[in-house]
Amino acid sequence: MSEELHPFETFLRKEMIPHIWCDGCGNGIILNSYLMALKDLNIDFNKVVTVAGIGCIGRVSGYTKTDSYHTTHGRAVAFATGVKLANPELKVAVISGDGDLFAIGGNHFIHAARRNVNLQVICANNFTYGMTGGQYGPTTPLDAWTSTTPYGNVEHPFNLIHLAAASGAVYVARWTTLHVRRLTESIKKALQKEGFSFIEVITPCPEIYGRYNKMRTGIDMMNWFRKASEIRNYSDPAKAEITPERIVLGEFVDIEKPSFGRLLHGMTAKVQEKMKRGNR
């Protein structure tokens, strides 16, 4: 059509595009906001590591032109902790799904948040296990239909915001893929913060989750987000549960706390100094 190039052309691995995500999927929008945030902050791409786990959203590690790491199932946060401690100069962003971060990798997540490792975690919450065929997971809402709960889900879902805030994350926010501008601002804020920041992004999954729940297209799911979402900044995370009628969005926690890397490297330097002087 023209010689004009897409503004993110240089940020993507061209041989991998177009991506494998379904039409109406929101994962591309999350990747888009992440790249927008990196572009706006003018971060050197050689200083960013994108770590992703297993799942549909896990493929972002192959699509971004930053250094990237496609890790084993559930261990994205664990691998990212290693990367960050080995080279504190790097910015490490974990982009993964709800099944990867909270089902198999739940322990890694809460302990990284407790230690306050300097990581930026972006969780794409699509309420189900998309890649394996729509089984119910830890974030599937009560009474929702999935391929393994044909009469409705009987388990209560996680409130990810409450979990992250209680575990000790310094920055916690939740947005949907419809709130692209606010999401980008949030990612920018998280990338500049020291410590463990967590952003939950609610993303449409019309092919796998929506079709069982009377939302067959991406627009149906996005319109549900538009209808149900309420922005309540700094409200109580315990009351931010996702129900079909109400999705509470906003920034929930924004505090300052020394990070694990800073404390660890400070302690190492102190002990080495002591050893040099010869008194243990």
Added chain:
Amino acid sequence: MPLKLWRKPLDADKIKVLHGEVYIIKERCKGGKGCNFCIEYCPKEVLEESEEFNKKGFHPPRVKDENNCVLCGFCEAVCPDFAIFTVEKNCEGGC
């Protein structure tokens, strides 16, 4: 429909409304019944559905009226496939 301005703003002649040119990378688009985010969420209704097929069998959107585009960039932000973007139109000779 936008609200009708009942009074002219004081700085109306100082504010310059930008105009955009819309570029669609048709082969990347996964538009059609399944996606269509750019058509649905364009605040100025610049785009519309088309019958045209691309190589993958999807229907990329068509520009209905480019003069309406005010360069908000929301289509670019909300496109999951990096298939649409806008650049500022050169309006020196008038748009």
